[in-house]
Amino acid sequence: MFEKTPLFSALISHRSRKPISMHVPGHKNGLLLHEAGISYYKKISELDVTELTNLDDLHDAEGCIKEAQDLTAQFYGAEETHFLIGGSTAGNLAMILSAFDPGDAVMVQRNCHKSVLNGLELAGLVPIFLGPEIHQEGGFPLGLTLETVKMASEQYPEVKGLIVTTPNYYGMSADLSSIIQYMHERSLPVLADEAHGAHYVLEGFPDSVLSMGADAAVQSAHKTLPAMTMGAYLHIGKQSLLNKNRIRHALQMIQSSSPSYPIMASLDLSRSYLAQLKSSDIELIKEQSLELKDFIKQCGFHVLDAPSGYEADSLKITLQAQWEYTGYEMQSIFEQNGLYPELADSLNVLFVLPLGVSHETMRWKEAILRASKELNSKRKLAAIKFPSAFPPVSSLSYSYSEMRRKLTVKVKINDSAGRISAETVIPYPPGVPLIAKGEQITESMIKAFNVLQKTGARFQGGGGEMISVFAEEEGVEQQ
């Protein structure tokens, strides 16, 4: 049953009528394309249609889109699933906008994706940030402990819920059942950004947060399933504390009123793809990962494990060059050898493997071997350990509405300790803000910033020598 593809099939069936398009989009089923793009865009354009008869309407689904979403909900054990065409970003924004009211205090795992912070700002909430555990060797954030959640709940008894991010970017996750139970005993919802766990519904991978009782979970289908970029799922848990009408309202506010059918159909195909995977297939996928890890180790790299209390995703491999290179340098050498990693940070490089057995594994190994030889023969720069910058419990110095009314000044980032940041500094990937707008800048944030910049991080927002902070009195500059 879960192998059915009602939405994709409806598109194929529409296509088979050889329809004349007197509607948008302007490429007219692929008949009108830039000559240079024809070979890439022709076939997909045949699926790139609009809300025609029998093709349903994402924002008021009652036909083939509803059927595809319902199958997905059942497959994932959700009460209700929404197809997202604006990525996990859209799901995080909608989840947050619909779960809370302006002025509500909400506990937020600090190593969240920037879209979570943007949701807090859009919804006018008061974030109470919870610092995660840190991976000792990797220097990157992991998950929350129950103790931190309890500490923050006692310090801020007015909180209305908790937003977690699990697994982390490196595919490491813990069992959150006790945290979710603690929150549910207080009738408070737990929202999960599970962007990297769309495949966790499969046996043989870590458990999904939905199975632990989360009230809602957002998953980037495009990250690990064969979906197109921006395709994602928003699952509403069974017995969710959230209001489903408010979620629908928020989704239609945030997402395009002309949703992409190729992306939606790829979400339909992705669930079908998962349903077709047999347990023997999953064993082969995991063997492929283990074998590659062994090979990487043989090439002289160090491969990181999940620490005690955490489970690792077989599709993710985090490696270090035995502390001799920064992650960015390694990434560059891998790329010169034709292999493009998912992410580098000061210490690590992250590979994301396919959810299927690849015919390319020999090419992978050749590229990794070439890169390792090059790394061994080249100048070595000591990697710098990324300092942990997040305190266990913290909040913003001003509310978002206060921030809108305050003047800002630019100061040198190295002189900014103690000031309140007026901008968000986001190393990307992973897109986890290092300094959030409204946070007091600490020495350890500045140190971390300098490490990132010196080692070659890219930034989305921030990244220069200067940083915008809120004015005290010494000078004014309209933002």
Place this chain on the structure above:
Amino acid sequence: MFEKTPLFSALISHRSRKPISMHVPGHKNGLLLHEAGISYYKKISELDVTELTNLDDLHDAEGCIKEAQDLTAQFYGAEETHFLIGGSTAGNLAMILSAFDPGDAVMVQRNCHKSVLNGLELAGLVPIFLGPEIHQEGGFPLGLTLETVKMASEQYPEVKGLIVTTPNYYGMSADLSSIIQYMHERSLPVLADEAHGAHYVLEGFPDSVLSMGADAAVQSAHKTLPAMTMGAYLHIGKQSLLNKNRIRHALQMIQSSSPSYPIMASLDLSRSYLAQLKSSDIELIKEQSLELKDFIKQCGFHVLDAPSGYEADSLKITLQAQWEYTGYEMQSIFEQNGLYPELADSLNVLFVLPLGVSHETMRWKEAILRASKELNSKRKLAAIKFPSAFPPVSSLSYSYSEMRRKLTVKVKINDSAGRISAETVIPYPPGVPLIAKGEQITESMIKAFNVLQKTGARFQGGGGEMISVFAEEEGVEQQ
């Protein structure tokens, strides 16, 4: 110069390296796809990558994406252009969020797309609605008059700006220079939802609102150019009153942090496509439209013209069956004959023609002729003229934050006159809300609703027998 395609070319160049993907998306350059989808998704997946080296980053563009955006800005005569991958929806939300502060009163053309209303709600603004002129024969809204803008400005001197929608869905637009000049004399910005006018930059089509001095304009490239669905442009006008940093901030809040490269590259290709069109090509496109209009008339349909003071888009044809059928009935018969119109309403059917000379015109004519014969031979139902429901100047009964705190009840829509609506009723397409959340429901709105429902309109939100209204005292029901 404008024919260059820096972003698309960077993707092709990346592709030519036969890169190994150890990154997202999960389809790995198209190697891992659902078998049923391979023929449609394989080629496009080769372009569906992520923010890799040399492929720039939409949210902090400084390479090939910046170059493609800069070329587009120059081509359109804009100060700055942003590629949108969340459709005009994303552009409207970002434009509104960045131009105004919570509590600001803003004049809004009432026949706006729902995304404009959603922007008002997200930004916590106080809309002052301005009623448009109405097309006499077609019964649909056109544009604003300077008199209405002056009347509202005098009645609400606190307004901070104006949001217009031009052209209307049916491709009719007026010269807004005097309205924009009136606003600029007061140092107030004019934001334009120009979703249907991405091709107005070309000679031979009506003038773009950007050339009339608008501070910002949002265009759905996917509607009339050969772009993929959800591809759109946000142009900032020269000497714009808007703050460019705030626009960038709003865009990165609203749009996916994993923007689709196939959609972005299709925006790059679309500008190149426009630049390649010679004036002789445009003449042929216009002749194709005129010839089709003549043929449609010969088949017994009535084709609507733009009224005095308005210009018509050659790519749009609005037709009526000489008052004998509703638009929905006509649409259905066209579809049975293999031709899919863009939109039907109670009276009209709208065709959108390609921005290029088609090799399919014979098929078009055959389908139109077959449909006309069928219409002549079938039962005829008197079409009902869609009543105009929008007063010249009006506002909401409650602020958006008051609405969030109020209880709601469901009442029969036919008994709801005088009540304050707690939901937005949106016939879709065109997506122009008939009743907006917070508006007092009038008899003419109820009449219009019944006409739409009786004649077969589809709704996104609303559409049943009951409507949610804010509670007075007779009963309560949590929304």
